Every structure is written in structure tokens, then in C-alpha cells.
Amino acid sequence: MAMESAFPHMTISEIEKRLHHTERKFRRSCDQIVLLNERLSASHFRYKKARTDERKSHRYPLRLRLAVIEGVRNMFYDYAYRQAAEAEQMRNWMAAHVIDDFLVEDAGLEVL
Numbered sequence: 001m002a003m004e005s006a007f008p009h010m011t012i013s014e015i016e017k018r019l020h021h022t023e024r025k026f027r028r029s030c031d032q033i034v035l036l037n038e039r040l041s042a043s044h045f046r047y048k049k050a051r052t053d054e055r056k057s058h059r060y061p062l063r064l065r066l067a068v069i070e071g072v073r074n075m076f077y078d079y080a081y082r083q084a085a086e087a088e089q090m091r092n093w094m095a096a097h098v099i100d101d102f103l104v105e106d107a108g109l110e111v112l
Helices: 012-052 056-106
Strands: none
Touching (some): 012 056
């Protein structure tokens, strides 16, 4: 997705606000991934304990819990990846346009 088609009517300050919001969503999703990894580790420990104690009735729900936590974590990974890519794309677009604007101003031309 090209940034020019995504932000044709937005000012640089609006794009900066959107970039800040996207980066904040990225950081929050990373925090959630850390929490889910901790929860996954704790559930895996419980599952291993149930397996060594041969408690078959406890293993099945724990396996289901492990699968759900891992699935949610993977979705957060995908979400965080998309947010990071979008933030990088916005940063690159802003850097290119801000540099272009400064070069045009230095040449004495009007900025449209």
C-alpha cells in the first residue's frame, strides 16, 4: 500500500499523530506477547507436572489451554508485525517528504 494513496489529504502533523498511535499500539501488543509467553510457560509447567504424575484427566484441559494461549500469542505476533510495518512505512514516507520539502525550499521554489 503506497503512503501517497493512504494519506493524500493528511498533513504532516496528522501523520505524526497517526504514527505515534501506531507505535503505541505496537508497544502494547509487544507487552501482551510478553504476558502471554509467561502464561504459556506457566501452563506448560502445569502440563508437564500432570504428565509426570500421570494425571490424564488434567492433561487434556491443559493441552487445550496451551493451544488457545499459543494461538492468541501468534495472533498478537501477526498484529505487532503489521503495526511495525505500518509505522516503518509512515516513517519512510515522512522522511522522504520532509527531505524533499527542505530541498525544494533551499532551491527557492514554492512548496505546494
